[in-house]
Amino acid sequence: MPELPEVESVRRGLATHLLGRRITAVQTYGERVIRYAPHGLEPVVGGTVTAIGRRGKFLWFDFGRQALVAHLGMSGQFRLNCEELPHVRAHITFDDGTLLDFVDQRTFGYLAPDDYRADGEEKVPCRVCHIARDLLDPQCELPFLVQKTKAKRTQIKRVLLDQTVVSGIGNIYADEALFAAGIHPASFACDLTELQLTVLYCEAKAVLCRALEAGGTSFDALYVHVNGESGYFDRELRAYGRTGLPCLRCGAIMQRTVVAGRSSVFCPQCQVFNESEGTFGAGCGKI
DNA sequence: CCCCTCTCCTGATCGC
DNA sequence: TGCGATCAGGAGAGGG
Structure with missing residues (x-):
């Protein structure tokens, strides 16, 4: 599932191949990929890519005064000059003959031409304005x-997944960050100390950086780079996907619970539920 | 405003 | 063998 490290890997791949290229033709397959695009992709034909932007899990092709916003959803992929693949939702042709396919099995992803709105010194597509800055954003x-x-008077895992608080974190890296910080996913955010929250976000940033270095997490083959290659961070996951396996820190059996309707894996010994402010999990501090 | 639940979708997997 | 049920999850819509 594409979260920040995966989307950033895709962004870099797109930037390498598409900067300065002009779109000469677009073709979409089905209505869902353009459900937020009242005129389809036609408005971006003729646009020259001056940059590829990203905030959290959103990315966009920058054409100067206009943007093409892309969200990969659960299974969206951008593939450059690829062989024929199932689930192609859009096909974009560039002036140098480069072909870009948007492939998306579960169709939660979308493409939408958009206008910009000023956000301080920066410009951000309107569709992305409500999204908070991510942990890799210098600002x-x-x-x-x-x-x-x-x-927040809600569970900490909900907050981590709330893209209007901090963006880029999905289910995988939320579980990884909570494990690293020794915090139970169902602990209430307001019950955690400032120190705990600081540790949590530092750990979250660290895991995002390490995953980015590994080219992202290709846990279930729904995420690959623009050239079709996998990321390698699945080998370094310490919580996600480890239900029933021994904790890599203390050996206790990892458990699964549901928070915010999402599967959450945690160590019952290292990640203690906070009844009230000040209770640290046993693992906290061991970085 | 804040927080929660429901919904969209497909393919893998499981139990009968 | 086959078929229905279940699960996975990002984020927008809508409800309390």
Whole structure:
């Protein structure tokens, strides 16, 4: 599933091949991929790619005054000059003959031409304006994020998955960050100390960085790079997908629970539920 | 405003 | 063998 490291890997791949290229033709298959695009992809024909932007899990092709926003959803892939594949939802042709396919099995992804709105010094597509900065954004300020989180009267895992608080984290890296910080996924955000939250976000940032270095997590083959290759971070996952296996820190059997309707894997010994402020899990601090 | 649940979708897997 | 049920999950819509 594409989260920040996977989307950033895709962004880099697209930037390598498409900067300066002009779109000469577009073709879409089915209505779902353009469900937020009232005029389909036609508005971007003729646009020249001046940059590929990203915030959290959203990315966009920058044409100067206009953008093409892309969200990969659960299974979206961009593939450059690929062989014929199932589930192709859009096909984009560039002036140098490069062919870009948007492939998406589960159809949660979409493409949408969009206008920009100013966000301080930056410009961000309107569809992305409500999305918070992600942990790799230089302008993401940790103390502000900790305060915002501390004010939430809901479970910490919900907050990590809430893209309007901090973006880019999905189910895999939420579980990894909570494990690293020794925090139970169902602990209430407001019950955690500022120190715990600071550790949590530092660990989250660290795991995102390490996953990016590995080219992302190709846990179930729904994510690959623009050339079809896998990422390797699945080999380094310490929580996600490890239900019933021994904790890599203490040996206790990893358990599964459901938070926010999402499967959540945690160590019952290292990640203690916070009844109230000040209770650390046994693993916290061991980084 | 805040928080929660439901919904969209396909393919893999499981039990009968 | 085959078939129905279940699960996976990002984020937008809508409800309380």
